[in-house]
Amino acid sequence: MAKLLYRIGNWAVHHYKKVIGASIGILAVMVIAALAMGPSFEENMSIPGTESEKALKGVEREFPQPDDAGGEVQIIFKAPKGETLESESVLNKMAEVLDEIKEEDKHVVSTTTPLELGNLSANKMIGYASVVYDIPADEVSDKSKEIVLESIETTRDAGIQTELAGSVAFSEMEIGGITEVIGVIVAFVILAVTFTSFLVAGMPIITAAIGLGIGLMLILIGTNFFEITSFSLTLATMLGLAVGIDYALFIVSRYRQQLAQGYSVKESVAIANGTAGSAVVFAGITVIVALLGLGVADIPFLTAMGISAAVCVLIAILIAVLLVPAILGAMGHKMGPARKNSLIQRVKGASKNTDSSKWGNFVTKRPLLVTILGIGLLITISVPFLHMELGLPDNGTKSEETTERRAYDLLSEAYGPGYHANLVVAVKTDKNTKNPQETLNNVVKELNDLPNVKGVTPPIPNASGDFYIMNVTPETGPNDSETNDLVHSIRDKGKTLAKEDNIEVMVTGATAVNIDISQKLNDALPLFALLIVGFAFILLVLVFRSILVPLKAVLGFLLSLGATLGFIVFVIQDGNLLNVFGVPTASPVLSFLPVIVVGILFGLAMDYEVFLVSRMREVYTHTGEPRKAILVGMKDSGGVVTAAGLIMMAVFAGFMMAPDPIIKQMGLALTFGVLFDAFIVRMAIVPAVMTLMGKAAWYLPKWLDKILPDLDIEGESIMRELEKKDSHVQDEAV
Structure with a gap:
């Protein structure tokens, strides 16, 4: 090579x-x-083989929708204090907005008022209108969106709070922008200081x-x-x-x-x-x-x-x-x-002994103290990981500056948080099912009797009359643990009903799909982490020709991984330091974040391990002096690893400042993952533990x-x- x-x-x-x-x-x-x-992105995040995916395919098969189904914008209105959506002045303003949208945009096929849809809240203060297009949601142009945004200023100016929801996105995810540019600028400054x-x-x-x-x-x-x-x-x-x-x-x-x-x-x-x-x-x-x-x-x-x-x-x-x-x-x-005043030279901190650095001397003189403090700190930060909950962000986790978040809050105020956690229950009967109608009535009753159920809609049959769907509205939101429990309760109840009444009861919908995704990812995490750790150990044995050095590297990776996930739970899920990192609200940890962190952090950890420890091995091979090898490695490679870690953090931190909650969580996790691994594990714990191990660190059986x-x-x-x-x-x- x-x-x-x-x-x-x-x-x-x-x-x-x-x-x-x-x-x-x-x-x-x-x-x-x-x-x-x-581009032609596919935003389908379902997982084949899950119960919700199976049920969803059944619903789509029995209740087919046209492939070119149009996108929909829901316009949520909240009447001013002292009025309702039935007030004449409010009705006129809403009608004016909808008429303007339909007249200005040829792609709008229909508009429907809240009264026509019959969706007014109990106090008649909140309701939503519908704007349907003749093109799919992802093909609705920016011009069409601008027409909607300009039109709703009419009701907003009249004191009617007006927000937007539906399948057409108005505050779309940013992929590239000023936040990423900031990260690159910081990286440039680090490089300029590094190389002068x-x-x-x-x-x-x-x-x-x-x-x-x-x-x-x-x-x-x-x-x-x-x-x-x-x-x-x-x-x-x-x-x-x-x-x-x-x-x-x-x-x-x-x-x-x-x-x-x-x-x-x-x-x-x-x-x-x-x-x-x-x-x-x-x-x-x-x-x-x-x-x-x-x-x-x-x-x-x-x-x-x-x-x-x-x-x-x-x-x-x-x-x-x-x-x-x-x-x-x-x-x-x-x-x-490199000039003498470069960052690399300063990090090396060359003393009278040109084979050492200030930081290297500090660590090798106090290896036990550095090891205990470093490991203790990372274990402490890891503790919140023990109660981690996974989920997928929705509009409720977005910033209040977005219209989707404000719409989410209005709909929750009008219909309760369970409105966003709607579950679709599918019931399939067969020729062995006795008294199908009575059986369906029994299913509805059983569902209504479950804890945390706000309401169940009447069953809707398919064309052949052997497949029915009904909506179950929970009392709690999509990311609440009670909603998760309800999904599992429905499935348990379905198993009982299948034996008693010869029917198949399935639950799906966006909330059920997200719950299944989170569960599947949670189950996959231990196996993936085990494979990664095993691969790392074998790979590092080949590189460093040692048993204890790879073992130390793998254990260090597990420490930094635990601290990273623990810190994410502490901030994102437990709601600490939200304002510091610009997180709008506490929420479950992104369901696929732990698996991504394991994969990426492993790769980066091995980067730093190789660049730092391979130099130590080279010196030890020539001198046979373990402490000198550590000092030279810290002196020659420590500055480069420091600069590399800072650059990684700068780039990831740029994404951490993005408004989208998914990007923000990914940026936050990787920023602090690099911080923990590069600076606490590789630059402190690794040299300290290797000092304690001495020559034993480089032991390898002769036959191997x-x-x-x-x-x-x-x-x-x-x-x-x-x-x-x-x-x-x-x-x-x-």
């Missing part, structure tokens, strides 16, 4: 114009192709942007052939941008070190690609494997998210080992050696050492050949 990358780096320097031109050309072609085809050069700082961001652009365009094109959710694009953007910058940082940093040692530009690029590039490829493949491992859960939308993000990471690897060397070759000494392949992540074979070459040249000169 190292020798191959060395040759690739050498080739890229000689053909830098072709490499740079080809990279920009590929990006341009991808952009043109993506724009020509257009704006030119060098800009290069990793430019290469990462090119790689990310190619990756995102591939995903957009892929949406036309595969079912990919829009969240996949968000996750791919977060990860692709972060690792793209970090991988370039590692190679540029090594390149500058080689220049400082007197190597030529060409040789420095080749060495950097063969050494740091090897670590980049290994780390990147680790991240890709972790992302592809999301498929273990056997959940289609989650698998698509993992594959999409893995594509961006793969492109980031290729850019790092091809485009970065080409640009370094083109820029030459303009990307010169003989059969393990040598991965040469640090590119030692390259350096040995260069040393022999230099020695031969010197001998000839003598």
Whole structure:
């Protein structure tokens, strides 16, 4: 691997114009192709095989809807104080709004007032009108939405609170925007301080942007052939941008070190690609494997998210080992050696002993204290994880600045929180069912008698009269534990009725589907985490040729994972520090967040472990002194890992500031996941524990050492050949 990358780096320097031109050309072609085809995201987040999915398919089969069913906007009105929606002035204003929408937009096929729909609240203060289009919801244009937004100003100006809900989204999720730009700006500042050069700082961001652009365009094109959710694009953007910058940082940093040692530009690029590039490829493949491992859960939308993000990471690897060397070759000494006042030099904190750093000395002199404090802190932060509840965000978790959130609150005020948790119960009879009508009446009675049921609608039959549906409205909201219990109670009751009356009772609807998704993901988490941990241990045994070092790395990953999930529960679910992080309201943890955090945090943890500990192994192999190996590793790699961790946090924090609750949770989890893993585990606990273990850290049975392949992540074979070459040249000169 190292020798191959060395040759690739050498080739890229000689053909830098072709490499740079080809990279920009590929990006341009991808952009043109993506724009020509257009995106076609699939937001279906159901899971095949669940009870709710089975019931949903049955309902769709027996009560078919046209494929081109039009989108609907619900306009929720709340009358001013002292009036109702039946007041003449309010009626006139509502009619004026609906008439204007229908006249202005040719795609509107019908408008219906709250009185016509008969949905006024008990006090007649709140109700909703309906605007139906002749095109699907996702095809309703921005112009049509603007017509609605402009029209409802009529009722708002009249003091009638007017909000919007329905299948047409008005505050759509942001994928890219000012929040992400802020993260990139912070990353640029970190790079500028790291390298004390704006030119060098800009290069990793430019290469990462090119790689990310190619990756995102591939995903957009892929949406036309595969079912990919829009969240996949968000996750791919977060990860692709972060690792793209970090991988370039590692190679540029090594390149500058080689220049400082007197190597030529060409040789420095080749060495950097063969050494740091090897670590980049290994780390990147680790991240890709972790992302592809999301498929273990056997959940289609989650698998698509993992594959999409893995594509961006793969492109980031290729850019790092091809485009970065080409640009370094083109820029030459303009990307010169690190100055003495750079961040890397300051983090190293070189003392009189040039093989150590201030932080390295501090940790190795107090290993037991650092270990106890670090582990104790992470375990304490992990405690809330024990009562984690999973769910999917809805309009009730959005900011109050969005009209969907205000509409959600109005509908809850009018009809109760259970309005948003509506359950669809399907009943299937067969020829063995005696007295079907009496049986259905009994089902309705049994459902009404269940705890937490507000009401049950009369059964609606299909065309053949052997399949019925009814709506069950809970007393509680969609993310309340009581609603979850009600779904399971209905299913338990269905099993009893199936035996007694020869009928099949199924429950579905958005709330039931979300509950099943959360349960399936919760069940998949332990298996996925076990596979990831096992894979990490085997991989690190191969890299470090040790038993205890990989064991320590895996346990450290579990600590940072527990702390990350515990912190998310503490903030998102328990409602602490909501204002600090701009979270609108407390809610269950995003159902697929734990699995995503396991996969991504594992990959990033292995990144930092490899870049930090591989240098320690290299020194220990040459000197046999474990403490010196730790000090040199902290000195040579600590600054780079620090900068890389800060860049990751900056990029993820940019997404944390996004308004969408799903993106916000993902950004928050990954930001603090990097904080815990990079700075507490890798930069503190790892060197402290390795100091306590001494030489035992590097123990490997001889029989195992003989059969393990040598991965040469640090590119030692390259350096040995260069040393022999230099020695031969010197001998000839003598």
